[in-house]
Every structure is written in structure tokens, then in C-alpha cells.
Amino acid sequence: MIDMVHVGIKQNSQEISGDLVTLNAQNHLKVLGFGIFSVSKLEGKCVVETVHERGVGHSLVQNVCQSCQSEFQEKVQGNTIIPSDNITVIANYYRDGDRVILVLFLADKDNELQFSKLYMIAKRLFMKVRNGSSNETIKEYCEKTLETPKFTNIDGVFILDSAGIPYFTRVNKGSQRDNTEDKEIHISGFISALFSFSQEVMDEDASLKEINFGNQTLHVINKHGILFAFLVKKANPLTERYLYLVADEFILENREKIKTFKGDVAEFNSFNEIIDKYFEI
Numbered sequence: 001m002i003d004m005v006h007v008g009i010k011q012n013s014q015e016i017s018g019d020l021v022t023l024n025a026q027n028h029l030k031v032l033g034f035g036i037f038s039v040s041k042l043e044g045k046c047v048v049e050t051v052h053e054r055g056v057g058h059s060l061v062q063n064v065c066q067s068c069q070s071e072f073q074e075k076v077q078g079n080t081i082i083p084s085d086n087i088t089v090i091a092n093y094y095r096d097g098d099r100v101i102l103v104l105f106l107a108d109k110d111n112e113l114q115f116s117k118l119y120m121i122a123k124r125l126f127m128k129v130r131n132g133s134s135n136e137t138i139k140e141y142c143e144k145t146l147e148t149p150k151f152t153n154i155d156g157v158f159i160l161d162s163a164g165i166p167y168f169t170r171v172n173k174g175s176q177r178d179n180t181e182d183k184e185i186h187i188s189g190f191i192s193a194l195f196s197f198s199q200e201v202m203d204e205d206a207s208l209k210e211i212n213f214g215n216q217t218l219h220v221i222n223k224h225g226i227l228f229a230f231l232v233k234k235a236n237p238l239t240e241r242y243l244y245l246v247a248d249e250f251i252l253e254n255r256e257k258i259k260t261f262k263g264d265v266a267e268f269n270s271f272n273e274i275i276d277k278y279f280e281i
Contacts, residue, residue: 033106156231
């Protein structure tokens with residue numbers, strides 16, 4: 001880990017380019033993800049409670065907590081930069097009694113950061129949590145100060161059980177060229193057959209698999225017996241991270257619903273809010 005105080009970070013932020021788009025609000029800072037977490041049980045495995053997050057993910061938070069655990073115990077507050085694959089993780093932490101308030105920002109390694117502004121935002125978020133502000137108030141503050149990119153080149157999201165029964169479907173109905181909505185049943189059946197008869201291709205909890213459909217690619221993840229399929233026109237490394245985040249968030253939010261599922265897909269309609277966090281579809 002690298003202490004932020006000793007890292008020179010330029011002060012002019014750049015637009016995120018490629019297939020990812022951001023809003024046009026002038027006062028928003030552009031980041032790839034952010035999160036506010038309350039961390040307790042600082043010895044052994046940390047217990048993490050999410051206050052509000054977008055684009056971070058549970059596994060990354062646990063990794064940061066493990067990396068910073070000794071600092072959590074020894075310091076009242078601190079800042080750390082953690083390089084990770086194609087992103088940089090910026091961690092700000094503040095001791096508050098028996099817990100630590102952890103504020104994370106994710107940034108593209110190739111883009112410049114406004115570090116001083118991120119630090120001030122983290123400080124204000126800590127004060128809000130410490131003073132008992134509601135999660136909704138904290139969410140509203142984040143929406144006013146931070147923005148994350150959305151992936152646009154996606155035509156469909158399909159989530160099914162092992163028998164091919166859909167939990168959730170979202171199709172880009174404005175994609176006249178690809179007739180995605182007409183292909184929905186065909187693709188769902190194909191994914192189910194792939195899961196049932198081709199274990200060599202789709203092992204339990206396998207890594208991301210790709211099936212080419214000409215000008216589109218079907219990205220498939222099998223996680224805990226649930227199939228997540230994303231029909232994409234053009235992907236990049238950040239897109240892959242989004243696919244895994246969507247899969248993880250669906251399982252975390254709907255674990256009990258999945259256990260008692262009896263065919264009513266309306267139970268999962270609220271997951272549209274998660275899709276809207278990451279995709280323009």
C-alpha cells in the first residue's frame with residue numbers, strides 16, 4: 001500500500017472515454033465507483049455494513065479491510081492508495097469509537113484525479129455518518145457530488161435458473177437493428193441448454209465465457225447455479241467488472257427470494273435500479 005500523502009496526484013480530472021458515458025453536471029467528480037462502509041470487529045475478519053455504494057462490490061471491500069486492518073487498529077484516521085488491475089482504489093478511513101468509517105473511491109489508472117476534492121468529500125461523508133444522517137441523506141449527497149460511468153453498448157440482460165426459468169430480463173427495446181426483443185426466448189433457451197449439457201464449457205462458478213453472435217457477444221457467468229447473460233455489442237475490461245458486480249448484487253439482494261421463488265418474476269422488478277446504476281439500456 002502507498003500512503004496518499006507521499007503520492008503526487010495531478011489536480012485536473014479527465015473525461016472517461018470509450019464506451020462509457022458520464023453525466024454532464026459540471027460540479028460532479030467523475031469516479032469509477034465509490035462507497036461508504038461501517039467496519040466493526042477490527043480484529044479477525046472485519047464485519048462490514050454498507051451505508052451506500054456504487055460500483056465497488058463486497059469482495060473488494062473485504063480485501064481493502066484485510067489490507068488495512070493493522071492501520072485501522074493503530075491510527076485514528078488515514079489515507080491509502082491501493083493499485084488493483086485496471087483501477088486504483090483510494091481508501092479514506094476514520095476511527096469512530098469501536099468502528100471505522102471507510103470511504104472508498106475507484107479511479108481509472110490512466111486518468112488524473114482531483115485528490116484534494118475527493119479527500120474533502122470523504123471527510124464530509126464521515127461527518128454525516130458519525131452525526132447519524134440517514135442512508136438516504138448520504139445517498140443524496142453522493143448523487144450531488146459524484147458521478148460514475150454507465151456502459152452503453154449492451155442490448156440485453158438475462159438472469160435464469162438452471163432449468164432456464166427467468167428471474168429477470170431487461171432488453172434494449174430501442175435496438176431495432178438487432179431485434180433483441182425477438183431473440184429473448186431463443187437466447188434464454190440456449191443459455192439453459194448450455195448450462196445443462198455442456199459442463200466442460202460452463203463449470204460451476206466458472207469465469208466469464210463469451211459466445212459470438214456476429215456483431216454481438218453473449219457474455220455468460222454461472223454463479224451458484226444462476227446464469228447471468230449479457231448481450232453486448234462491444235466490451236472492455238471495465239465492462240467485465242460491471243458484469244460481475246451485477247451478478248454479485250443480484251445474489252446478495254435476492255438470496256431469500258431465490259430460495260422461495262415460485263415463478264413470479266415481478267418479485268425481482270426492483271433489480272432494475274441496479275441495472276440502471278451500471279448500464280444505459
